[in-house]
Amino acid sequence: MRGFKSSSAAVAAGKRRPTVLLLLLVVLAFTVLVVYIQSSFTGNRGSDPYEGEKLILSEFQTSVQQCVASRGLGLTAHIVDHCKLVLKFPEGTNSTWYNAQFKIYEPLEYPYDVCEAILLWEQYRNMTTVLTREYLDARPDGWLEYAAKRIAQLGADKCYNHSLCEEHLNLILPGSPPFHPRQFQSCAVVGNSGDLLKTEFGEEIDGHDAVIRDNEAPVNEKYAKYVGLKRDFRLVVRGAARNMVTILNGSDDEVLIIKSVTHRDFNKMIEEIPNPVYLFQGIVLRRGAKGTGMKSIELALSMCDIVDIYGFTVDPGYTEWTRYFSTPRKGHNPLQGRAYYQLLECLGVIRIHSPMRSKRKQDWSDVPSRETINRAHAAALSLKRNQAGKVNGLGPFGSCKVWGTAGVYGNGPVSGSLDMSDTRKNSKYNKWEILPFDSLRKEAQEHYFQMGGVSLYKMDGNKLDDLVCVKHQMQS
Numbered sequence: 214m215r216g217f218k219s220s221s222a223a224v225a226a227g228k229r230r231p232t233v234l235l236l237l238l239v240v241l242a243f244t245v246l247v248v249y250i251q252s253s254f255t256g257n258r259g260s261d262p263y264e265g266e267k268l269i270l271s272e273f274q275t276s277v278q279q280c281v282a283s284r285g286l287g288l289t290a291h292i293v294d295h296c297k298l299v300l301k302f303p304e305g306t307n308s309t310w311y312n313a314q315f316k317i318y319e320p321l322e323y324p325y326d327v328c329e330a331i332l333l334w335e336q337y338r339n340m341t342t343v344l345t346r347e348y349l350d351a352r353p354d355g356w357l358e359y360a361a362k363r364i365a366q367l368g369a370d371k372c373y374n375h376s377l378c379e380e381h382l383n384l385i386l387p388g389s390p391p392f393h394p395r396q397f398q399s400c401a402v403v404g405n406s407g408d409l410l411k412t413e414f415g416e417e418i419d420g421h422d423a424v425i426r427d428n429e430a431p432v433n434e435k436y437a438k439y440v441g442l443k444r445d446f447r448l449v450v451r452g453a454a455r456n457m458v459t460i461l462n463g464s465d466d467e468v469l470i471i472k473s474v475t476h477r478d479f480n481k482m483i484e485e486i487p488n489p490v491y492l493f494q495g496i497v498l499r500r501g502a503k504g505t506g507m508k509s510i511e512l513a514l515s516m517c518d519i520v521d522i523y524g525f526t527v528d529p530g531y532t533e534w535t536r537y538f539s540t541p542r543k544g545h546n547p548l549q550g551r552a553y554y555q556l557l558e559c560l561g562v563i564r565i566h567s568p569m570r571s572k573r574k575q576d577w578s579d580v581p582s583r584e585t586i587n588r589a590h591a592a593a594l595s596l597k598r599n600q601a602g603k604v605n606g607l608g609p610f611g612s613c614k615v616w617g618t619a620g621v622y623g624n625g626p627v628s629g630s631l632d633m634s635d636t637r638k639n640s641k642y643n644k645w646e647i648l649p650f651d652s653l654r655k656e657a658q659e660h661y662f663q664m665g666g667v668s669l670y671k672m673d674g675n676k677l678d679d680l681v682c683v684k685h686q687m688q689s
């Protein structure tokens with residue numbers, strides 16, 4: 214703009230001079246203007262300060278596209294721009310799942326924002342996904358509103374009576390996080406698909422540092438060669454509570470994580486079993502769960518470097534959902550799920566194991582490398598922060614909306630709440646909660662120091678921003 218202003222001033226000044234000089238000045242002004250306009254369109258660094266980021270993301274899109282081509286069993290990725298991508302099933306794919314509400318069959322195309330997806334899922338690697346007392350204390354509406362939403366049968370929409378709500382939650386509420394980012398190197402998340410019976414992944418599953426299972430999944434000699442015998446975590450919904458005493462018989466250490474709301478049935482169960490029980494934190498309260506498998510992946514990512522999934526029906530060509538231990542049930546959205554899991558694999562979030570992939574399971578060379586993913590993540594974060602007008606918030610605390618400090622409970626990355634109920638004191642919680650800092654995996658210790666002893670929690674399950682960040686006293 215400046216070039217244009219000064220040239221019009223020059224034109225005005227030239228009025229009293231001979232016309233040749235005037236003409237010369239006009240030509241000069243015009244040249245300045247043309248050069249100025251040109252430089253703003255040729256895309257120099259100065260004009261689009263985020264060109265570097267967009268280039269990194271475009272290259273990342275290409276590697277995701279190659280990954281989908283080589284691992285997607287027919288799925289293809291179509292790049293729209295540096296963030297947007299569409300996954301397409303091959304033409305003629307049988308879309309047998311019918312949405313009665315909208316009177317349509319499942320579409321064969323799924324659009325994604327890879328920038329958002331990479332930000333969301335990388336965030337889980339630093340997150341606490343278990344409800345704690347320090348979270349409820351730090352969150353502004355923590356006890357009054359949030360706690361109330363996590364208790365079925367409260368008989369009120371809010372915790373007007375704080376001690377009543379404590380009574381409901383005491384059984385499942387540790388003071389500080391019982392589990393830590395990077396605690397395990399590898400985790401197996403085992404779904405319940407009938408596909409598991411087509412392969413013998415049992416030994417491979419047991420080879421992981423932690424195994425996460427789902428609801429009523431039986432673990433016994435009968436299924437050992439398909440699903441293994443190792444039992445560490447189990448996510449449960451309310452409907453499964455009544456059967457847990459039988460299912461957990463002989464597995465005292467297995468940690469139960471309640472997926473949505475605690476309930477009288479759970480409290481009854483807790484009195485009968487020695488197992489530690491916690492409540493998942495990070496659920497989407499308004500829109501309902503995005504699928505129970507996703508919760509297991511979120512939990513796994515908040516503790517494990519590598520997440521291998523088994524028993525999620527992700528191979529093409531199936532028409533009904535089966536379970537490895539019972540008769541088939543009616544499924545839902547198979548294509549949508551399959552496309553999303555494939556995207557997650559190509560974003561380095563999970564590794565898929567299934568019958569159709571069992572032959573080449575050890576080859577991950579076509580998945581973008583950690584360095585590539587980290588670079589893409591940094592670029593996506595910088596673009597997003599720019600859009601939000603935040604220039605300085607690039608660090609890991611850039612999304613912290615609410616800060617809290619751990620009270621008397623906080624003593625490093627070990628919790629062990631002082632006022633827990635007798636039932637909790639007698640449970641096997643202490644395997645995790647009274648864990649000395651030194652016995653944590655080296656990577657977990659390093660992460661703790663890099664984060665300055667801060668635990669990150671989500672306010673709302675799927676939102677990127679608005680974290681609750683709780684600072685613990687650092688251990689010397």
Ligand SMILES: *[C@@H]1O[C@H](CO)[C@@H](O)[C@H](O)[C@H]1NC(C)=O
Binds near residue numbers: 305307309
């Ligand atoms: C698609 O599904 C229908 C009905 O389930 C079946 O008759 C047909 O053979 C299937 N086509 C393909 C290509 O699998």
Ligand SMILES: *[C@@H]1O[C@H](CO)[C@@H](O)[C@H](O)[C@H]1NC(C)=O
Binds near residue numbers: 377
């Ligand atoms: C609050 O709940 C506690 C525990 O159930 C109960 O003893 C107390 O009477 C309640 N207080 C009020 C004001 O309702």
Ligand SMILES: *[C@@H]1O[C@H](CO)[C@@H](O)[C@H](O)[C@H]1NC(C)=O
Binds near residue numbers: 458459463
């Ligand atoms: C638990 O298993 C043992 C044998 O392993 C059996 O004797 C006992 O009855 C079982 N308890 C329940 C509650 O199923």
Ligand SMILES: *[C@@H]1O[C@H](CO)[C@@H](O)[C@H](O)[C@H]1NC(C)=O
Binds near residue numbers: 335338339610661663
């Ligand atoms: C996650 O934690 C690491 C430290 O282990 C930190 O360098 C990184 O910035 C964090 N990332 C996010 C997305 O919070």
